[in-house]
Amino acid sequence: MAEKYQLKKTEVWDGNMAAAHALRQAQVDVVAAYPITPSTPIVQNYAQFLADGYIDGEFVMVESEHSAMSACVGASAAGGRVATATSSQGYALMVEVLYQASGMRLPIVMTVVNRALASPLNIHGDHSDLYLGRDAGWIHLICNNPQEAYDLTLCAFKIAEDERVRLPVTTNQDGFLVSHTAQVVHPLDDDTAYKFIGDYKPLNPMLDTENPVTYGAQTEEEWHFEHKANQHKAIMDSFPVIEEVFQQFKDLTGREYKTIETYKMDDAEIALIVMGSTYETAMVAVDEARKKGIKVGVVMPRVFRPFPYNQLAEILKNVKAIATLDRSAPMGTTGALYNETAGALMANGQSAILTNYIYGLGGRDTTVEHLLQVIEETQQNAEAGKRVTPLQGFINLRGPKLSFN
Amino acid sequence: MKKITNLKEFACTPDRFLGGHRLCPGCAHSMIVREVVNATDDDLVVSTATGCLEVCSAIYPYTSWDVSWIHIGFENAAAAISGAEAMHKALKRKGKLYTDRPVKFVAFGGDGGTYDIGFQALSGATERGHDFLYVCLDNEGYMNTGGQRSSSTPIGAHTTTSPRGRVSYGEKQKKKDITMIMAAHGSPYVATACPSYWKDLAVKAQKALETEGPTFINALSPCTTEWKFKPEETVRIGELAVESCAFPLYEIENGTKLRITYRPKKKIPVKEYLGAQGRFSHLFKKGNEWILDLWQKQVDEYWDYLQRREECGV
Numbered sequence: 161m162a163e164k165y166q167l168k169k170t171e172v173w174d175g176n177m178a179a180a181h182a183l184r185q186a187q188v189d190v191v192a193a194y195p196i197t198p199s200t201p202i203v204q205n206y207a208q209f210l211a212d213g214y215i216d217g218e219f220v221m222v223e224s225e226h227s228a229m230s231a232c233v234g235a236s237a238a239g240g241r242v243a244t245a246t247s248s249q250g251y252a253l254m255v256e257v258l259y260q261a262s263g264m265r266l267p268i269v270m271t272v273v274n275r276a277l278a279s280p281l282n283i284h285g286d287h288s289d290l291y292l293g294r295d296a297g298w299i300h301l302i303c304n305n306p307q308e309a310y311d312l313t314l315c316a317f318k319i320a321e322d323e324r325v326r327l328p329v330t331t332n333q334d335g336f337l338v339s340h341t342a343q344v345v346h347p348l349d350d351d352t353a354y355k356f357i358g359d360y361k362p363l364n365p366m367l368d369t370e371n372p373v374t375y376g377a378q379t380e381e382e383w384h385f386e387h388k389a390n391q392h393k394a395i396m397d398s399f400p401v402i403e404e405v406f407q408q409f410k411d412l413t414g415r416e417y418k419t420i421e422t423y424k425m426d427d428a429e430i431a432l433i434v435m436g437s438t439y440e441t442a443m444v445a446v447d448e449a450r451k452k453g454i455k456v457g458v459v460m461p462r463v464f465r466p467f468p469y470n471q472l473a474e475i476l477k478n479v480k481a482i483a484t485l486d487r488s489a490p491m492g493t494t495g496a497l498y499n500e501t502a503g504a505l506m507a508n509g510q511s512a513i514l515t516n517y518i519y520g521l522g523g524r525d526t527t528v529e530h531l532l533q534v535i536e537e538t539q540q541n542a543e544a545g546k547r548v549t550p551l552q553g554f555i556n557l558r559g560p561k562l563s564f565n
Numbered sequence: 566m567k568k569i570t571n572l573k574e575f576a577c578t579p580d581r582f583l584g585g586h587r588l589c590p591g592c593a594h595s596m597i598v599r600e601v602v603n604a605t606d607d608d609l610v611v612s613t614a615t616g617c618l619e620v621c622s623a624i625y626p627y628t629s630w631d632v633s634w635i636h637i638g639f640e641n642a643a644a645a646i647s648g649a650e651a652m653h654k655a656l657k658r659k660g661k662l663y664t665d666r667p668v669k670f671v672a673f674g675g676d677g678g679t680y681d682i683g684f685q686a687l688s689g690a691t692e693r694g695h696d697f698l699y700v701c702l703d704n705e706g707y708m709n710t711g712g713q714r715s716s717s718t719p720i721g722a723h724t725t726t727s728p729r730g731r732v733s734y735g736e737k738q739k740k741k742d743i744t745m746i747m748a749a750h751g752s753p754y755v756a757t758a759c760p761s762y763w764k765d766l767a768v769k770a771q772k773a774l775e776t777e778g779p780t781f782i783n784a785l786s787p788c789t790t791e792w793k794f795k796p797e798e799t800v801r802i803g804e805l806a807v808e809s810c811a812f813p814l815y816e817i818e819n820g821t822k823l824r825i826t827y828r829p830k831k832k833i834p835v836k837e838y839l840g841a842q843g844r845f846s847h848l849f850k851k852g853n854e855w856i857l858d859l860w861q862k863q864v865d866e867y868w869d870y871l872q873r874r875e876e877c878g879v
Binding site for chain 2: 235370378380
């Protein structure tokens with residue numbers, strides 16, 4: 161039996177430490193991982209917990225991220241709680257197996273510390289890895305600070321393993337800005353955290369060898385479509401469970417999470433839509449802009465997949481102009497948040513002037529001043545009643561603006 | 566331990582790999598698989614790399630596997646089984662196992678999934694010391710996709726990516742020595758095997774399964790479709806491979822103790838093995854004699870090397 165870890169009511173943790181403690185408290189049966197910057201400390205912290213007797217599960221230090229996710233799939237199908245952590249190139253190497261994990265409906269939890277994808281090589285934060293996996297059939301939750309990284313990693317197990325869901329879940333935190341920035345975190349004690357998640361509920365475990373099961377069969381044109389359509393329905397149907405788990409977490413801790421977070425949207429005429437730690441920067445910018453009389457609010461999809469398109473449209477129903485901020489280069493089109501927002505508005509018969517900004521690639525700083533500029537441009541669109549600013553622009557880019565119309 | 570005495574009794578073991586699969590008539594894969602999974606009475610968890618065996622044995626809504634089975638991808642059969650084995654260890658420690666029955670872990674991969682794309686995962690899982698048996702179904706090429714070369718394809722063989730042609734005699738490289746590479750990992754037990762020698766294979770599978778830690782068997786799997794011989798000749802082709810010492814049967818314990826497990830009474834010329842297969846037919850044309858000579862020389866040298874190692878006890 162693993163030792164209990166004596167935590168203080170208030171800890172000072174960075175996002176990596178917060179995620180590592182959440183994995184420890186979940187009493188994960190198998191963690192298979194391969195270290196990569198900036199998520200390496202999650203794996204290191206976990207190894208130290210094991211070395212100090214706080215973990216009685218298996219910790220498999222594999223030879224690559226591809227094998228990490230493959231071992232996670234093998235372990236999860238075998239029938240127990242499974243988790244891992246990665247970033248960037250490691251995430252990219254896993255992509256093939258991410259689709260296998262979700263296709264086999266295995267409730268693996270992965271804490272992703274978001275980082276740019278090469279080339280050029282860059283170790284700093286952006287959402288290229290998250291966007292790479294957005295169609296992989298995983299539920300993606302967004303965490304903006306160490307507290308959220310801790311809280312949502314606990315929630316992730318409960319969501320993934322729910323019989324109504326049985327899908328893998330990632331919890332995402334921005335590389336360095338969250339993963340390496342120590343902040344105040346209020347953790348639960350070990351017993352309370354584990355009780356919140358609950359025991360793992362097996363479903364067709366391979367280790368129940370008296371009842372053999374086949375995982376990863378082949379389906380061609382007769383059945384593949386039905387499998388994928390059902391898988392898609394499962395992820396779309398996970399919203400009520402996600403909301404239920406967030407409610408239970410609020411009842412336990414008082415900390416509230418929603419599928420879409422909003423700040424000062426009640427009377428907003430213009431809105432920013434952004435994911436990750438920049439949401440917190442945007443809140444400060446909104447306060448500043450409101451001092452100048454601009455009725456602006458900010459919206460953040462807490463759940464990136466499944467995408468809460470109807471809730472988003474409802475939140476945006478009274479705004480005149482919207483700026484969507486994507487922290488990944490879409491390479492030949494508009495950013496994902498722009499596209500999702502456009503789709504959500506269209507589906508609900510709404511129209512607002514929509515622009516797209518690419519920001520923060522490879523850890524480029526995005527400050528309150530930069531966001532105030534975006535707010536000002538969005539306000540110009542609202543006042544003109546049509547788009548007078550570029551369709552797509554770059555925030556804090558050196559040299560020529562390189563905007564697109 | 567299960568007693569393996571005679572073929573009739575062994576063949577009557579209740580099937581764990583059932584008929585109705587879609588492997589080619591005359592395919593040696595199913596022979597190897599049945600001999601391995603029937604070599605123990607313990608329950609099994611099996612992983613299989615993408616390849617002939619996988620695409621032919623689990624086509625939804627059917628399965629040939631009456632044991633727990635998983636397929637993920639081409640390159641990760643060893644990683645998958647290491648995860649399942651780790652879960653078994655974890656649940657055992659926590660007192661949460663689903664059954665008290667003993668469980669063994671087995672991975673199957675073709676030579677593509679073993680020698681090439683899956684080699685990293687196999688090397689990693691072996692180095693980590695997971696308790697599993699990895700069986701390579703070695704048909705010397707990517708046969709599931711129509712017979713392309715692999716690093717197991719022997720010199721002179723025609724494949725669709727090393728074709729014979731006006732200026733080509735087929736595959737240029739020598740077959741990679743995967744068994745010795747696995748022995749060099751310090752694996753407690755590695756062996757070569759051929760289903761034509763059923764008892765040798767079954768006993769080796771049993772030995773490997775009874776050995777704690779990562780074990781490896783490279784089983785020659787004559788391929789009627791791409792080696793170009795008649796389906797009813799599979800066993801004979803395997804025999805020619807072994808009797809000519811083109812594919813010698815041996816085992817190595819702990820990376821150092823080599824033992825030849827079958828010694829042909831009279832070593833036949835390798836030409837007889839090559840000549841029985843369409844993939845080598847061009848080697849018998851004028852101008853290619855030197856390849857046949859090279860083949861014989863390499864086979865002789867390797868056989869001598871094995872014998873010297875056995876004599877020296879290394």
